[in-house]
Amino acid sequence: MPEPSIRAALPDDDQELRALDGATWSYQHAVLPRPQPPYDPFFDERHAPGDTLVAELDRRIVGYIRLGFAYNVASNAHVRQIQGLAVAEEARGRGVARALLRAVMAEARRRGASRIRLGVLGHNGPARRLYESEGFAVEGVLPGEFLLGGEYVDDVIMGRPL
Numbered sequence: 283m284p285e286p287s288i289r290a291a292l293p294d295d296d297q298e299l300r301a302l303d304g305a306t307w308s309y310q311h312a313v314l315p316r317p318q319p320p321y322d323p324f325f326d327e328r329h330a331p332g333d334t335l336v337a338e339l340d341r342r343i344v345g346y347i348r349l350g351f352a353y354n355v356a357s358n359a360h361v362r363q364i365q366g367l368a369v370a371e372e373a374r375g376r377g378v379a380r381a382l383l384r385a386v387m388a389e390a391r392r393r394g395a396s397r398i399r400l401g402v403l404g405h406n407g408p409a410r411r412l413y414e415s416e417g418f419a420v421e422g423v424l425p426g427e428f429l430l431g432g433e434y435v436d437d438v439i440m441g442r443p444l
Contacts, residue, residue, distance in 0.1 A: 286339050288335055288338075292331055295324075335349070337369070344369060346366070347385070397444060418442045
């Protein structure tokens with residue numbers, strides 16, 4: 283099996299990333315309702331193409347990860363936050379999420395970060411296991427933070443030094 287190639291997103295990737303976002307939507311990891319047409323652009327004032335890494339297999343985008351700031355204050359500029367990770371169903375189990383995670387940590391270090399954090403839903407066991415295997419630890423839990431599909435779900439905050 284070929285390894286996924288990782289690159290920075292380009293403005294022209296917007297439509298393909300919107301489609302991937304819609305195809306991978308699930309309350310397993312999403313806190314917003316299922317996107318409906320007309321879809322919002324994938325890139326916006328908070329999420330520039332350069333803040334997203336994409337994974338490609340056979341020249342097709344099969345995953346992405348977004349990097350941002352946890353807070354927009356100078357005293358927190360050393361911390362980056364993962365603000366989205368998705369992998370196409372047909373590419374799961376092929377190391378795409380792990381490759382994206384490692385690439386975004388390297389990018390965060392390159393940008394001067396010394397810590398990285400993320401939020402993951404408490405019931406998303408596969409994602410939590412992946413993050414733990416890459417050195418993330420639970421740093422806090424917000425019990426019942428989201429009401430998803432009729433059930434209250436914890437928001438688990440994880441982080442690690444870079």
